[in-house]
Amino acid sequence: MDRGRIEFELKFTGPPADLAALPANDFFAALAPSSGEGGGSWERLSSAYYDTIDGALAARGLSMRLREEGADLVQAVKAKSKDATRRLEFETFLDRASDFPVATGDEDIDRLIAGHRDRLLPLAKTIVDRWASVIRFKGAEIELAVDLGSAEALDGEGRAHMGPLAEVELELIAGEPAAVFDFARLLVANAPLRFSTVSKLETALARLPGADPVGKAARVDLDPEMSAGEVLAMSLSACATRASSLQGALVDLRRTEGVHQMRVVLRRLRAMERIYRRHLKSGEIADLAARAKTFAAGLGPARDWDVFLGETLPAALEADYAPESLRALKATAEAKRAEGWAKAVAIICSPAFTRFLIDLAAAGSLQRWREDVRAPLDRPVTEFAPKALDRALRKTFRTAEEVKGAVDLAARHPLRIALKKLRYPVQLFRDLYPKERRKPYMSALSELQDAFGAVNDSVVAQHLADEAAQGGAKGNGEGAMRAAGFISGYKAAEAREAAKKIDAAFEAFEKMTPFWRET
Template structure:
């Protein structure tokens, strides 16, 4: 098992990273690897990679697979010594026998029933150095080189550059790795990457330039008894980051895919809910993490408003002979890529990934909050009380919805989202089916409030545009005429929440 952070290095910062790395004792090694899979990609589909790599004069056979956490991977290396390349046409699977990852490898290949073939290759110069920090022994590895693949097999060669820094925990506490990783990322403007060299090789070989956005999944509590506050915090944060990190990684690399931006915003909303609602369960969650998340969320929202909301508003008015209108460029709004690469945001991602990866058996590191960890019963009691209060507050909001201004209605929408996300977090503990029935009745109110918010946002953007283009007044008038009707429907949908089953009152699942 290896535990590591992987960072991508921006153009122009490589020299600074290498200069600092060389301030200690370093070792430079050329690594030339050949990767193998079945013709149908059975290993890649299982999240595994198998390679033969020449490291200097020695050969090493390695198999890797996803581990049990955000930072962990299963790995087994077989040192083959100074063998001849001609003797290493294909990996010998028996070299990994009696290891967890080796057993998984055999199961996948036996199920596939196919022979191994060479798929792609890498040629990397690695500069390594060991650093001792906060009781941890960490290896820093600067990798610069390329990935080479034929796409399609037998076709032209495709080449992708590699320029990344990996920090791997060799010994000692995880906190030392987290702190050291954050320092290097801050000093050199690095950003977290979730795409391994093997995954990049697969994309290169298949000619994939865009991957689907990652959507949210429920926390995985397993079949063990209900977790205490600290364990629940870690598992929920891990579930949030499983959506946030892959989408953020793609956007940081330059993706402008609307769905990835949308799913990252959802992931950040869920993450903010987790930080706010689960903070009292155990120490270790820093309230200061919210500000960088909010900044990035806001920048992504500005992008979404100008693209999706305005496109939707034009669809609403397509039968009303609305005049053509081009909005002026947004001022002082960072691009999605710049917002995700923001050093403050990246520092929070590193800290949260470290928090989620902590061993539940280890004592908690000191945090900004001095509260003690709640036991399992107290944790569930706290969550039930929070669900009850958010539900009751939503019903009070429904009764006065017609008298509220747009800003107050927006706060109601955000509170309703917190209620939804908190319900989704605890669903595996309190019963998935019972929670699903509640969420089914919550959804119409959320959809109605979302439509109203989109209309308010579109109107605000058109009001800004009207300062330069009088055609915008048509859209302003059209939206102003429909907002009261939309608000009435939203209030009505919110009041129906009174009939939703209060799933938090029942017994704990199991």
């Protein structure tokens, strides 16, 4: 039995045809010229992944695999960590398949597996042809592997659901993790790859009918014993994981929620930078936040047209006002949305976005920004959080004073932004406080944001209606303008109704005692 070890790995995905060509290209040949085509060797790996039907192991962050590697039979149990690039792995070579599962040597893991031993079933399988070679780069030894094959998951009735599997993996054998990140940047400059944190098991399970390709962002579980710096590192890693997991939903499946959630995670990263800005001397995270802002802006048109076509226009069509003109407006809006989505997909598929995700994962894993930080980041997060929350709240109240009495709805926009900036630290640090204390405050904040959001959505809808009308087909310009005017009229009325709720709701919110100040 091997002792548990920390596996450090970066993974990439891409079209199977493109990845199949990699072992024979000049770049790979230059890296591993010692043997064979491209310097590497091929082998077939067949793996079965076990868990209970209700996912008892997955619920504890564990995966269990039985793999045939040539003549060897290997059991592997892996545990997720807070770092997207590292996992704790226990590997054991077996004499017979009937010996499976065997003890790992970790008491907690072995107790869990033993408790569910009779319920373990093969829920997923993968068969891949792997080309692999060990390369030396900047003093490190790295296994460069290309996996091509299939992944299948079994549903509750034992039916298999299969799809292709194409990955490139970089696993650190010896040396420093920084070398792997540096090599990854070189790799993506020479191959059409997307950064990925999705495991083979997760790829297989995504084939099941009803599987949600967007899913929910994993919660950042805070421990009161953590330092503020540890929370930042964990949050950066979580952003990298979430953004990488959304690429398929956005690029391959064109899910509207995919582009929305990608913008959410990019905004969350920018919020993290704001929370910690005064304590960081390095510009690493500030640079990541600036790049995130650019990417989010590029995704904006796709999201705005999705909302316009998914919510605004259907409501207008139900009113049965000038339906032909509204349908013409819809046709133009669809074309605008297609343009927005083409831009969004190009952004996510770009080498610049892949490098951004590599750099984001590196920031969470290597934590070089901690080499020169101010003292508060080394203190417990329980000391850091209330001060950060107080700063955000003070900024919100200052903004409220600046826009107080404004009649123009657009003039209140800075307060909407200030409330969003308050919401992110509130969400980040909420688990440090009892639910019963934080829930009323967070509910009030959410209601305020909803009211401001309704006003903003109405303003955006009016702008888009005008844009669609001006870009409409010849011969229907007047009708399109009337349709746009109708939309603008009723959306303006919605905005006024939403605005009526804001003043009273904000006044009540101001009087609440923030949950982090309660004793």
